[in-house]
Amino acid sequence: MPSPRPPRSGARRSEAAAARPDRQMAILLAAEKLFAQRGYHGVTIREIAEEAGVPLALVGYYYGPKHELFHAIFVHWQATAEQRLSLLDEVIQSPKKSDRLRQVVEAFVRPVLAQRASAEGEYYAQLVGRELSRRTPETQRVLEEFFDPLAHRFIDALHATRPGCDRTRVAWSYQFALGALLHHISDHRMPTLSRGQAPSMDPAAGDLLVDFITAGVGALLPVSRTPRPRAPSSSTPRRQP
Structure with a gap:
C-alpha cells in the first residue's frame, strides 16, 4: 500500500509569503501615492495592486473595500x-x-x-x-x-x-x-x-x-482692550464744591 503523500510545503510557503507584513505596507503606500496623484475616484483596486506588486485579492484580504483602504491611510x-x-x-x-x-x-x-x-x-x-x-x-x-x-x-x-x-x-x-x-x-x-x-x-x-x-x-482677531476713562478736558468747567 503506498504511503500517504506529505502536504505540499510549497503551498504553505506561498500562503505565508502572501501574508507578509511588508506586502500590507506596500499596499498602503501604493494607495497613498495613487490617491494623492489621481484622487480617490481616479484609482482602481487593480491599479493599487499593480503599483504595490501584489496579487489583486491581497488588497481586499488586508483592507477590505476601497473606502476602508482610504480610511486606513489616515489611521496610519x-x-x-x-x-x-x-x-x-x-x-x-x-x-x-x-x-x-x-x-x-x-x-x-x-x-x-x-x-x-x-x-x-x-x-x-x-x-x-x-x-x-x-x-x-x-x-x-x-x-x-x-x-x-x-x-x-x-x-x-x-x-x-x-x-x-x-x-x-x-x-x-x-x-x-x-x-x-x-x-x-x-x-x-x-x-x-x-x-x-x-x-x-x-x-x-x-x-x-x-x-x-x-x-x-x-x-x-484684534486684541480687545478695555477703554480707559477719558481725562477731563481743560475747557470743561469744574464743578464748585
Whole structure:
C-alpha cells in the first residue's frame, strides 16, 4: 500500500509569503501615492495592486473595500495629528504669555511642513491637500474622525489668545489659515511664479507662512482692550464744591 503523500510545503510557503507584513505596507503606500496623484475616484483596486506588486485579492484580504483602504491611510498617519496636539499642549501650558498667537500657529504649521518635506510623508501631505477639500462620503468620514477634533482644539487655542472675539470669527480665521497651509503643501507653481528664483516647497517659505498666518489671524482677531476713562478736558468747567 503506498504511503500517504506529505502536504505540499510549497503551498504553505506561498500562503505565508502572501501574508507578509511588508506586502500590507506596500499596499498602503501604493494607495497613498495613487490617491494623492489621481484622487480617490481616479484609482482602481487593480491599479493599487499593480503599483504595490501584489496579487489583486491581497488588497481586499488586508483592507477590505476601497473606502476602508482610504480610511486606513489616515489611521496610519494619526501620529502627526498627535504631534501637533502635543505641541499645542506645550503652548497652552507654557507660562510665557507673550506671542501666544504665533506659538499656536507654529504648532499648527510646523509638523505638517516637516511631514511634507520628508520622503515618507510627501504623498500623504499631497493627499490631504487634494482630497479633503472635496465633500464625499469617504472624505466626510475622515474629516469627522480625524480632523474635526483637531480643528476644534486649535480653534479653542486661538480663542484663548483672543477671548474678546466670538467663536464664529475665530472659526473663520482657522479656516483661512487652513486654506493657506493646504495650498502651500500641494502647490508647485512657485518656480514659475518666481521666474525660477524659488523652488517648490522652499524650506525658507515655512517662516513666511507662519508670519502670514499669524498676521492674518491677528488682523481678524484684534486684541480687545478695555477703554480707559477719558481725562477731563481743560475747557470743561469744574464743578464748585
